[in-house]
Amino acid sequence: MTRSNHYETKQKDIIINCIKNHQEFTINEIYEELKGQVGLTTIYRKVDSLVEQNQVSKTIGNNNITYYQYLGHCDKDNHFFLRCEECGNIEHIDCDCIKELSDHITKNHKFSINKEKIVINGICNKCNNK
Secondary structure, three states, X not given: OOHHHHHXXXXXXXXXXXXXXXXXXXXXXXXXXXXXXXXXXXXXXXXXXXXXXXXXXXXXXXXOOEEEEEOOOOOOOOEEEEEEOOOOXXXXXXXXXXXXXXXXXXXXXXXXXXXXXXXXXXOOHHHHOX
């Protein structure tokens, strides 16, 4: 591994370890937390790369601020995410039922779903019981 590749891997590891500790984050929040370790441009580039790899979700809030959440990595085809609208927690679900739903929508509604980015919003059991 060349020195520059080692440096990039180290920076990526620093960013991932940081974002794993946040339920929801902005790029500026991560930059402030990592100030001096990783530059702002590098954080944008790495987080955008993680979004493309479906390891991070990206949403734009009502205030036009972009928020991100770390999802992790999944190699399975039949997965989706449940996002709690109260606490913001995202839970990864691996379930064959999503394939049936996707097939139904494709066949009956002529719409192709991106199975890697299915997020179902609602209220989690923990928040329901408060």
